[in-house]
Amino acid sequence: MLSEKRNDIIEEQRKAREEYLKLKKMQQGEIKPQAKPSEVAIKPVTFKEKVQNYWYHFKVHTILIGAVVALLAILITQCANREKFDLTIMYFTYTPVIDSQLDAAEVYFEKYATDIDKNGEVNVNIINCSVSEDNRDAGRNTMFSKVQAVLVAEPEVVLYMVDDKSIEYFENAFDTNLFIEEPMILTKDFYVSLDEKLPLPDGLKLGLRVIDDTVFENNETAIKSFKEAKVVYEKVKKQNG
DSSP: OHHHHHHHHHHHHHHHHHHHHHHHHHHTTSSOOOOOGGGOOOOOOSHHHHHHHHHHHHHHHHHHHHHHHHHHHHHHHHHHHSOOOSEEEEEEOSSOOOGGGGHHHHHHHHTTOOOTTOSSSOOEEEEEOOOOSOTTOTTHHHHHHHHHHHHHHOTTEEEEEEOHHHHHHHHHHOSSOSBSSSOEEOOHHHHTTSOTTSOOOSSOEEEEBOOTTSTTTTOHHHHHHHHHHHHHHHHHHHHHO
C-alpha cells in the first residue's frame, strides 16, 4: 500500500517537472504555446459546414453587398428602359389640361423634329405645367415650382407653348425677354391636328427661349437643343404663317 502511494507521488512529481520544463521552453521561445480550447477553430469539411462558416463570419457583408447589387441593377434597368426624347417642350398656360390632351400636340411637333438619337423614330415630349387662374387651387404653387425647376435645371427645354397670361408671367419674372422674339400664334394648321375629344384651349403660342447671356450660354445640351428647336420653330412658323 505504501509502495503504491510512493509510486503515485513519484509520478506526480515527474508530471509536474515535465510541465515546468515545457513552460520554461515556451517562455524561452523554444516551443510554441498551444491554443486554448476556445481558440481552436473547427475547420469546416463538408459543403454545408463551409457555407455555415462563411455565413457566420460574413453575413452582414453579404447582405450589404447584395442590397447594393440589387439597387444598381434596378437603376441600370430604369436608365436603359427610360424613353429618350428628341425634343422637349414646356406647356405653360393658365388653363389647366391633363397630360393626355397633349398627346396629339406631341405628334404634331414630331412631324417637324429630327431623329436626334438615331433610334429610328422621332419622339417629342411635352411637359405639362398648366396652372389654374384660381389662387385657391392647392396645386398652383407646386406647378409654379415645376416651371421654375424646368427653367433653371433643364437646358434641353427651349421651346415653350404659352398663352398671354403665361407670357406676362415671364415678363414680370425676368429683367430681359425670355424669348428670342414675340411667340408665334399657333393657327389652324396646329388645331386641326388635335384630338377633337381632347382639345386644347384657343390662343396658344409657341416661343423659342434665348440662351445667349444666360446660365445655359455655354451648356452643350442647351446649345444642341436650341439648334434643333430653332429648326422646328422655323418650320412651324412657316406652316402657320
